[in-house]
Amino acid sequence: MPILEVSNISKSFSDGYAVYDVSLTAERGEIVGLLGPSGCGKTTLLRLVAGLEQPDSGSISFDGVTLDGMAPKDRGFGLMFQDLALFPHMDVIGNVSFGLRMQHLAKDEVRQRVDDLLGVVDLTGYGHRKVHELSGGERQRVALARSLAPKPKLLMFDEPFGSLDRGLRESLQTEVRAILKEIGVTSIYVTHDRDEAFAMADSIVIMDKGSVVQAGTAQELFKAPRSELVARSLGLKNVMLGTVATPGVESPIGVFPIDDPALGNNVGARVLVLIDDRQVSIKQQGGSAEGPALEGIVDSIQFHGGESDLVIRIGEGKLSCLVRPGDVSMALAAGDSVSVVVPPHAVRLVLLDR
Amino acid sequence: MTARRLIIIGPLVYLTVFFLYPLGAILAKSLDADPFIGFGPFSRLLGDSYYLGRIWFTIWQATVSTMLTVAIGLPVAYLFAKHEFPGKTVLKAVSTVPFIMPTIVVAMGFIALAGPQGLLNSALMDIFSLDNPPIRITNTLTIIFLAHAFYNYSIIVRIVSTFWANLNPRLEESAAMLGARRFDTFIYVTLPLLLPAIVSSAVLAFAFAFTSFGVVLVLGGSQFATLEVATYELTAKLFRLELAGALAIIQMLFTYAFLLVYTRFQAGAAVRVDLVPREATSSHKRGTGQTLFLIAFVFGLLAMLSPLWALFERALSSGGGYSFTHFTGLFSNESGSYFYRSPVTVIWNSVRFAAATMAISLVVGTIVAYFLARPRRHGAGVLDALFMMPLGVSAVIMGFGFLIAFNRDPLDLRASWFILVIAHSLIAYPFVIRSVLPALRGMPVQLREAAAVLGASPTKTFLHIDLPILSRALLVGSTFAFAVSMGEFGASLLLVRPEFTTMPVAIFRLLSQPGAANIGQALAMSSILMVIVAAGFIAIERFRYKDMGGF
Known part of the structure; x- marks a missing residue:
């Protein structure tokens, strides 16, 4: 029984459909990779699930509850943007604790959880650094800790490692996947990089021009690609x-x-x-x-x-x-x-x- | 190479003779009453409860005015920054109109709207058959606050909306994803990020309210004298020049402190926040509720301009109907006043002084801008600050300085119209620098080099390469200089001879004489002034150099 069910959603902007009749599911604790070229509607799909955009048609439900018209803050989801969007006027603690403070948790509880999370992302002792003092990789970790802090039921990533160099990206992928698996949070991971999708995701959804062209585990996709495009997306040569x-x-x-x-x-x-x-x-x-x-x-x-x-x-x-x-x-x-x-x-x- | 550098000497001489020397004269005057103790006038002022009261009043009226200005400016800034709607460009231009209007026109607009014979009062008296005007806010603080807010809110709108429009929307979305309500998002994310822009624009609004002259003099009456008005009265009515000098020095210290704070916050606004192009940030979706809100907003803006509509309406209405009586009345000198000049003379004075101001400001401003535009030129920072100094000196102080500095040979300029033009150009040329400098810095060096390689002389290069590229910036600068001169009131009031009466001074003289006809003629003259200035600024909006809101 999938925990996230996206059913036949469509969304158009002034320049046409960004997402057309898309359905996908995620099991509890699963990491779903959304793979496709830039401009294929991956980000819009993510924003629809997050509630930052409203679908023209179709519905999204989570854990049996329909999300139609529910505000982003009430969904209990996390979203890590491509540009991370760390709050530049706060230090690391301020960023990581933001979601907890919005829940009005007790101060001790907030401090404890922030300490724990900084440990998880290996940034213990960085609490009072300003955002602009951090390196690229450190910023990714802060953004991850900030997203994890309110214990989201679903965590979404919009190409968060796109701006990093290859070596750092690969080590962060392994690390982030390990953290997500340990916490057991259901995740959607958007990327245009198939190696990243294979490294991060349990199952992969391939998108093109606003539609899902095939979904399955990497093995299933390799075994029976349903189209030339899927085969090429998987990196097959001939x-x-x-x-x-x-x-x-x-x-x-x-x-x-x-x-x-x-x-x-x-x-x-x-x-x-x-x-x-x-x-x-x-x-x-x-x-x-x-x-x-x-x-x-x-x-x-x-x-x-x-x-x-x-x-x-x-x-x-x-x-x-x-x-x-x-x-x-x-x-x-x-x-x-x-x-x-x-x-x-x-x-x-x-x-x-x- | 050296010859080219020497060209800066011209503006330096101009600044020394016409700005630093009068400033020194003020300082000397403020000290010379008691040369042995030295601070006589200062201790007199600071020991006098009236002048202490003026300092305190000036500060708190500026504070309240600024709070009102920000309260009006922020919502407008939000709408301009985050929403797209038809007619936005026009509305944006319209919302800046009050700021470019001469203070005397704004003050007259408020008299026309809310004065005893104003539009609102006569309408209410007609509708409810009242015998007395129900709104009585002339000569109260309320009308001063309103006029300051009306005059300055577009500073807040311009600076804050540009910053807000470029603020990364992912920051607010991230807050929403982390469970923040819209209110929390605004308080904890948006507002702190906007703060440098809000503070720097509020400091500017505060500085304008602090040195406010025309509005306070015309609308407030003497019980609400600001430092600026007190300096004027000490100079023009009480002839206590040493006290005026000391008061001017005190006010200048305040103004430079504000400018310092402004510069700090403006720099802070630029560094810390990552900004994104504004196409990515504004919202196109609109519900019915929002459409209604936007319509209400447009009407609100038009209502905000009501003092200017009222000015026209009142200027044209006389004895229950509409006619040009007030305009034709300008041509007769019924009271036989010594100060009377025909409106043709007055308008001609204003226009030719403005043209001369424009010419001087353009030359000085462009030379200084060229000098400052060279990267890493030695001492450029100091020179920049030096040439911006006149911005921090109020008009009345400038006029006062001229009066005491240029009253004997070889620089006895009191009888010359030139003294007015020089005063106006000192207020105007910093605007020319500020508009030409960005354009100059954005101009590729290779262009000039290419022209030189192709055999063009320096003069030809300037004429055929620099001038066409800079033409828009120069146009913006000259329009500003023109408007500043047309509307300049404080310095002119102190310096002007009857034969050189300008429009703002003529309006004030009409207003100081009793009788409804004089008020009517003041309104008529104000509407002519408004039209002339507005015409200049329609040009500025059409020929603007990119979206630089550098002021």
């Missing part, structure tokens, strides 16, 4: 559309055999052809025992430190191959003719609904 035909699946780069009989019966059906770029091998000439060879021309090479991405133009499509250091293919240049061997276990075929 995503192609194919059609089921009699000898095999026809794709822009060639025909691949079908080993699943259930799939073979759907002649004419559309399938996603996913090819693992790590298992493709490149030969200077001819085929091999591993599988049929595809003839192509090197399109571009990108070096990433040790490994390289080799993009090869084959037929009407392109195939990306991962080349490891020491491989002879490292010496190839754009324009060279090559043969590419795609072994059967490197190919995955996913039947599309329509």
Whole structure:
């Protein structure tokens, strides 16, 4: 039984729909990652759940209670903004204790809870620092402590680590996830970074142009992406559309055999052809025992430190191959003719609904 | 290079001769009654309960005026900052009208609205068939407070609304998410963040109320004399120049203290708070309740301008109907007064003095701005403060200083119209600096270099590059200078010769003579002055350089 239920909500602004007919659920204690490109409606969805915006249609309920028309302050939710919005005229204690003071808790109780929270986010002794004296990472921690202080029933994050450098971001992700799991607070985590979504979330909701395109755990999504867009959002390299035909699946780069009989019966059906770029091998000439060879021309090479991405133009499509250091293919240049061997276990075929 | 730097000598001489020297003369005058003890006039003033009372009265009337001003200004600032509605730009411009009006016009507006023969009283007497005017607030503190609030609330609106509009809305939303009610959010988050803007604008409003002259003189009568009015009376009526000098020094100390506080808070407002572009912060959604509220607000603003409407109405009404009697009456000198001058002469005086003031202010202000605009120029900070000093000296003190400084050769200027123009330009040129400086600092150096590389002489570069880019800022500065001169009252009253009578002085002279016809003519002259100044400012709103509210 999900604790948060968002049912068919839509919200439009003067320039069109920001969120259209979106439904999603979260289980108690679950961290839901909202993944999508900027401008896809993630932030608006968050603001709708928070009550900072009112939906045009649809409803949101939490723990069996409908939230329609309820003011943000009465929902008991927390929201950490992208720019954090720490109160610049207060010190760390002032910020963290704000929500507690709004509940008119006793002074001792407030002090105790603030001390505890500063310990949780590893900022003990920072209580009297001014906001402008803190580093980027310290500000994130203060914002987290401030959001956690009133014990929110649902905690929402709007790309809070977007402005940090990579190393700090990754260590904060691990740390914040550990804190959230320990407290057991239900959370929604908005990001446009799939690695961050995988690192933080228990389940992922992929959004595009104001709508949810697919939801599930990372494993479920990887196993059966429902569209080309989902597959690309997950970071898969070689995503192609194919059609089921009699000898095999026809794709822009060639025909691949079908080993699943259930799939073979759907002649004419559309399938996603996913090819693992790590298992493709490149030969200077001819085929091999591993599988049929595809003839192509090197399109571009990108070096990433040790490994390289080799993009090869084959037929009407392109195939990306991962080349490891020491491989002879490292010496190839754009324009060279090559043969590419795609072994059967490197190919995955996913039947599309329509 | 050195020659270019030497150009600052011109404005420095001007400032020394026409500002520092009179200031020194005031100081000397305040000390010279008893050269051995030195502080004679000061101890006389501070030992006299009347003058102590004036100091105390000046402070507390300014305090109450400021509180009223802030109380009116804040809600208006909120609406301008956080709401979008049709006609907002026009309304914003309209709400600034009182501030740019000459004090004498504002005072006349209040007489026209709430005076014994004012619009409100005659309407109420008609409706309820009363024999006596029911509203009696002329010569009371109430009307002074109201006039000060009317005059200054747009300072609060301008400064606070700009700041408020740029305040990050996530801060208030964060407070809401943390369980704060709207009231708590305002008290604990919004208000503390706005405080530097509120305090700095309130200090300005306080300084204006503190040095208020025209409003107090015309509306209050002598029992409500502020320091400014007391200085005027000591100079013009009692001829106790040493006491006037001491009083002027005391008032200047206060004013510079206020300006110091203002500068502190203004700097504080800039540093601490992260501001975001205003498109992101204002609300477009509106319920019916809010629409009604906005309509009420628009009517409220129009009602706030009612003294100005009333001024027109009263100027045109005579003997139960409407006519131009008061305007034509301006042409006759029935009482045979020595001070009488035809309205054509008076308007011509005002306009030509204003034109001359504009020219002097433009030259001085632009040269100083050029000098200050160079980054890290040695002593620029000190020079900036030095050239801003006249802002802290009230008009009456300026006039008084001129009277005692330029009364003997080689600088006997008492009989010249030039003395008026110089006094006006001292009040006006800081406005030119303040409008030209931001434009100058925003101008890329490469432009001038590119012109030089292309073979333009310095003069040609100035004419073809600098001038077109600065034209708007210069226009704003000159319009301000023009308006300051048109409305200047305190210094003119002390310095003017009958043949050089300006409009504000003529209005005051008419008002000081008994009879309804004279009041009617004062109203007529005030409405002409209002129209001339308003025309100048319609130009300013149209040619404004970005959204700089630098004053």
